[in-house]
Amino acid sequence: GQNIDQPTEMTATEGAIVQINCTYQTSGFNGLFWYQQHAGEAPTFLSYNVLDGLEEKGRFSSFLSRSKGYSYLLLKELQMKDSASYLCAVMDSNYQLIWGAGTKLIIKP
Amino acid sequence: GAVVSQHPSWVICKSGTSVKIECRSLDFQATTMFWYRQFPKQSLMLMATSNEGSKATYEQGVEKDKFLINHASLTLSTLTVTSAHPEDSSFYICSARSTGGDTEAFFGQGTRLTVV
Numbered sequence: 001g002q003n004i005d006q007p008t009e010m011t012a013t014e015g016a017i018v019q020i021n022c023t024y025q026t027s028g029f030n031g032l033f034w035y036q037q038h039a040g041e042a043p044t045f046l047s048y049n050v051l052d053g054l055e056e057k058g059r060f061s062s063f064l065s066r067s068k069g070y071s072y073l074l075l076k077e078l079q080m081k082d083s084a085s086y087l088c089a090v091m092d093s094n095y096q097l098i099w100g101a102g103t104k105l106i107i108k109p
Numbered sequence: 110g111a112v113v114s115q116h117p118s119w120v121i122c123k124s125g126t127s128v129k130i131e132c133r134s135l136d137f138q139a140t141t142m143f144w145y146r147q148f149p150k151q152s153l154m155l156m157a158t159s160n161e162g163s164k165a166t167y168e169q170g171v172e173k174d175k176f177l178i179n180h181a182s183l184t185l186s187t188l189t190v191t192s193a194h195p196e197d198s199s200f201y202i203c204s205a206r207s208t209g210g211d212t213e214a215f216f217g218q219g220t221r222l223t224v225v
Binding site for chain 1: 143200215
Protein backbone atom coordinates (compact mmCIF):
# COMPACT_ATOMS: atom_id res chain seq x y z
CA GLY A 1 0.00 0.00 0.00
CA GLN A 2 0.89 3.64 -0.17
CA ASN A 3 2.11 5.32 2.96
CA ILE A 4 3.36 8.71 4.05
CA ASP A 5 4.88 9.04 7.53
CA GLN A 6 5.63 12.23 9.40
CA PRO A 7 5.75 13.05 13.10
CA THR A 8 2.45 13.98 14.68
CA GLU A 9 3.71 16.95 16.63
CA MET A 10 6.89 18.93 17.19
CA THR A 11 7.79 21.81 19.49
CA ALA A 12 10.45 24.42 18.85
CA THR A 13 11.54 27.79 20.19
CA GLU A 14 11.11 31.13 18.48
CA GLY A 15 14.24 32.03 16.53
CA ALA A 16 15.47 28.45 16.35
CA ILE A 17 15.61 25.92 13.50
CA VAL A 18 13.35 22.89 13.10
CA GLN A 19 13.42 19.99 10.66
CA ILE A 20 10.24 18.08 9.85
CA ASN A 21 10.86 14.68 8.29
CA CYS A 22 8.68 12.77 5.86
CA THR A 23 9.18 9.23 4.60
CA TYR A 24 7.08 7.71 1.87
CA GLN A 25 6.27 4.51 0.07
CA THR A 26 4.16 5.07 -3.02
CA SER A 27 3.41 3.46 -6.36
CA GLY A 28 5.52 5.68 -8.53
CA PHE A 29 6.79 9.15 -7.85
CA ASN A 30 6.06 12.42 -9.61
CA GLY A 31 7.18 14.83 -6.97
CA LEU A 32 6.83 15.69 -3.30
CA PHE A 33 5.00 18.70 -1.92
CA TRP A 34 5.05 20.50 1.39
CA TYR A 35 2.04 22.53 2.45
CA GLN A 36 1.41 24.71 5.48
CA GLN A 37 -2.02 24.70 7.05
CA HIS A 38 -3.18 27.00 9.81
CA ALA A 39 -6.12 25.82 11.87
CA GLY A 40 -9.41 26.38 10.08
CA GLU A 41 -7.77 27.35 6.81
CA ALA A 42 -6.95 25.59 3.56
CA PRO A 43 -3.38 24.43 2.93
CA THR A 44 -0.95 26.81 1.26
CA PHE A 45 1.84 25.63 -0.99
CA LEU A 46 5.39 25.79 0.37
CA SER A 47 7.60 23.70 -1.89
CA TYR A 48 7.84 21.08 -4.60
CA ASN A 49 10.76 18.65 -5.08
CA VAL A 50 11.04 16.21 -7.93
CA LEU A 51 14.83 15.87 -8.12
CA ASP A 52 17.21 14.93 -5.32
CA GLY A 53 18.71 17.75 -3.36
CA LEU A 54 17.89 20.85 -1.43
CA GLU A 55 15.53 23.60 -2.57
CA GLU A 56 15.85 26.82 -0.63
CA LYS A 57 13.16 29.47 -0.49
CA GLY A 58 13.74 32.15 2.08
CA ARG A 59 13.45 30.79 5.61
CA PHE A 60 12.10 27.48 4.32
CA SER A 61 14.11 24.74 2.60
CA SER A 62 13.02 21.31 1.41
CA PHE A 63 15.22 18.31 0.77
CA LEU A 64 14.51 15.14 -1.20
CA SER A 65 16.21 11.76 -1.51
CA ARG A 66 14.26 9.57 -3.89
CA SER A 67 16.43 6.49 -3.29
CA LYS A 68 15.64 6.69 0.43
CA GLY A 69 12.00 7.73 0.04
CA TYR A 70 12.76 10.64 2.34
CA SER A 71 12.20 14.36 2.51
CA TYR A 72 12.49 17.05 5.10
CA LEU A 73 11.25 20.59 5.51
CA LEU A 74 13.67 22.91 7.27
CA LEU A 75 12.37 26.07 8.89
CA LYS A 76 14.89 28.67 10.06
CA GLU A 77 14.54 31.72 12.27
CA LEU A 78 11.23 30.45 13.56
CA GLN A 79 8.48 32.95 14.15
CA MET A 80 5.32 32.55 16.18
CA LYS A 81 3.27 32.70 12.99
CA ASP A 82 4.99 29.50 11.83
CA SER A 83 2.86 27.59 14.33
CA ALA A 84 0.76 25.44 12.00
CA SER A 85 0.41 21.96 10.60
CA TYR A 86 2.85 20.98 7.86
CA LEU A 87 1.60 18.47 5.34
CA CYS A 88 3.80 16.25 3.21
CA ALA A 89 2.23 14.92 0.02
CA VAL A 90 3.60 12.71 -2.75
CA MET A 91 2.26 12.58 -6.28
CA ASP A 92 2.14 8.97 -7.42
CA SER A 93 2.37 7.44 -10.89
CA ASN A 94 -1.29 8.32 -11.55
CA TYR A 95 -0.63 11.94 -10.63
CA GLN A 96 -2.75 11.55 -7.50
CA LEU A 97 -1.62 13.25 -4.32
CA ILE A 98 -1.06 10.95 -1.37
CA TRP A 99 -1.19 12.95 1.85
CA GLY A 100 0.58 12.50 5.14
CA ALA A 101 -1.39 13.14 8.32
CA GLY A 102 0.50 16.35 8.95
CA THR A 103 2.92 17.53 11.63
CA LYS A 104 1.61 20.04 14.11
CA LEU A 105 4.41 22.50 14.88
CA ILE A 106 4.18 24.42 18.13
CA ILE A 107 6.42 27.45 18.52
CA LYS A 108 7.21 28.64 22.05
CA PRO A 109 8.56 32.09 22.90
CA GLY B 110 0.57 31.38 -8.03
CA ALA B 111 -2.77 30.62 -9.63
CA VAL B 112 -5.97 31.51 -7.81
CA VAL B 113 -8.74 29.11 -6.90
CA SER B 114 -11.85 30.63 -5.41
CA GLN B 115 -14.18 28.55 -3.30
CA HIS B 116 -17.60 29.76 -2.22
CA PRO B 117 -19.09 29.98 0.30
CA SER B 118 -16.43 30.15 3.02
CA TRP B 119 -18.86 28.90 5.59
CA VAL B 120 -22.45 27.75 5.62
CA ILE B 121 -24.94 26.60 8.22
CA CYS B 122 -27.87 24.55 7.02
CA LYS B 123 -30.70 22.55 8.46
CA SER B 124 -30.61 18.77 8.49
CA GLY B 125 -32.25 17.36 5.36
CA THR B 126 -31.45 20.29 3.10
CA SER B 127 -28.89 20.42 0.30
CA VAL B 128 -25.86 22.66 0.06
CA LYS B 129 -23.86 23.57 -3.04
CA ILE B 130 -20.20 24.53 -2.88
CA GLU B 131 -18.50 26.15 -5.86
CA CYS B 132 -14.87 25.93 -6.84
CA ARG B 133 -13.57 28.25 -9.55
CA SER B 134 -10.14 28.60 -11.11
CA LEU B 135 -9.88 32.33 -11.74
CA ASP B 136 -6.83 32.70 -13.93
CA PHE B 137 -6.21 29.30 -15.41
CA GLN B 138 -8.10 26.39 -16.92
CA ALA B 139 -8.39 23.37 -14.67
CA THR B 140 -8.56 20.00 -16.34
CA THR B 141 -8.84 18.26 -13.03
CA MET B 142 -10.39 19.34 -9.75
CA PHE B 143 -10.19 17.50 -6.46
CA TRP B 144 -12.59 17.60 -3.55
CA TYR B 145 -11.40 16.90 -0.02
CA ARG B 146 -12.97 16.88 3.40
CA GLN B 147 -11.12 17.37 6.61
CA PHE B 148 -12.31 16.63 10.10
CA PRO B 149 -10.78 18.52 13.02
CA LYS B 150 -7.18 17.57 13.72
CA GLN B 151 -7.15 15.10 10.83
CA SER B 152 -5.49 15.16 7.45
CA LEU B 153 -7.16 15.84 4.15
CA MET B 154 -9.29 13.00 2.83
CA LEU B 155 -9.77 12.87 -0.91
CA MET B 156 -13.43 12.45 -1.74
CA ALA B 157 -13.42 12.54 -5.50
CA THR B 158 -11.55 13.60 -8.60
CA SER B 159 -13.43 15.36 -11.36
CA ASN B 160 -12.33 15.90 -14.92
CA GLU B 161 -14.04 18.48 -17.09
CA GLY B 162 -16.89 17.01 -19.09
CA SER B 163 -16.83 13.56 -17.52
CA LYS B 164 -18.19 11.86 -14.43
CA ALA B 165 -16.30 12.24 -11.21
CA THR B 166 -14.28 9.38 -9.79
CA TYR B 167 -15.19 8.80 -6.16
CA GLU B 168 -12.94 7.33 -3.52
CA GLN B 169 -13.98 4.19 -1.75
CA GLY B 170 -16.54 4.83 0.95
CA VAL B 171 -17.75 8.14 -0.49
CA GLU B 172 -21.40 8.07 -1.53
CA LYS B 173 -21.70 9.50 -5.02
CA ASP B 174 -25.45 10.00 -4.68
CA LYS B 175 -24.94 12.07 -1.57
CA PHE B 176 -21.99 14.13 -2.75
CA LEU B 177 -22.86 15.24 -6.27
CA ILE B 178 -19.97 16.65 -8.25
CA ASN B 179 -20.33 18.54 -11.48
CA HIS B 180 -17.38 19.78 -13.52
CA ALA B 181 -19.17 21.42 -16.42
CA SER B 182 -16.42 23.78 -17.53
CA LEU B 183 -12.66 24.16 -17.30
CA THR B 184 -13.05 26.81 -14.60
CA LEU B 185 -15.88 25.55 -12.42
CA SER B 186 -16.63 22.49 -10.36
CA THR B 187 -19.44 22.17 -7.84
CA LEU B 188 -19.98 19.84 -4.90
CA THR B 189 -23.55 19.42 -3.69
CA VAL B 190 -24.12 17.78 -0.34
CA THR B 191 -27.62 16.37 -0.61
CA SER B 192 -29.90 15.72 2.34
CA ALA B 193 -27.22 16.92 4.71
CA HIS B 194 -26.97 15.48 8.21
CA PRO B 195 -24.98 16.64 11.23
CA GLU B 196 -22.29 14.03 10.53
CA ASP B 197 -21.65 15.79 7.20
CA SER B 198 -20.42 18.83 9.13
CA SER B 199 -16.81 19.24 8.07
CA PHE B 200 -14.30 21.40 6.26
CA TYR B 201 -14.56 20.87 2.50
CA ILE B 202 -11.67 21.95 0.30
CA CYS B 203 -11.25 21.92 -3.45
CA SER B 204 -8.07 22.05 -5.45
CA ALA B 205 -7.48 22.46 -9.14
CA ARG B 206 -4.73 21.47 -11.52
CA SER B 207 -4.14 23.36 -14.73
CA THR B 208 -4.22 22.05 -18.26
CA GLY B 209 -0.75 23.39 -18.82
CA GLY B 210 0.92 20.30 -17.49
CA ASP B 211 1.80 21.80 -14.11
CA THR B 212 1.79 19.22 -11.40
CA GLU B 213 1.03 21.62 -8.60
CA ALA B 214 -2.54 21.74 -7.41
CA PHE B 215 -3.87 25.03 -6.09
CA PHE B 216 -6.32 25.09 -3.22
CA GLY B 217 -9.48 27.02 -2.64
CA GLN B 218 -10.05 28.69 0.71
CA GLY B 219 -12.21 25.87 2.00
CA THR B 220 -15.84 25.76 3.11
CA ARG B 221 -16.84 25.15 6.71
CA LEU B 222 -20.17 23.31 6.63
CA THR B 223 -22.22 23.02 9.79
CA VAL B 224 -25.44 21.02 9.66
CA VAL B 225 -27.83 21.65 12.53
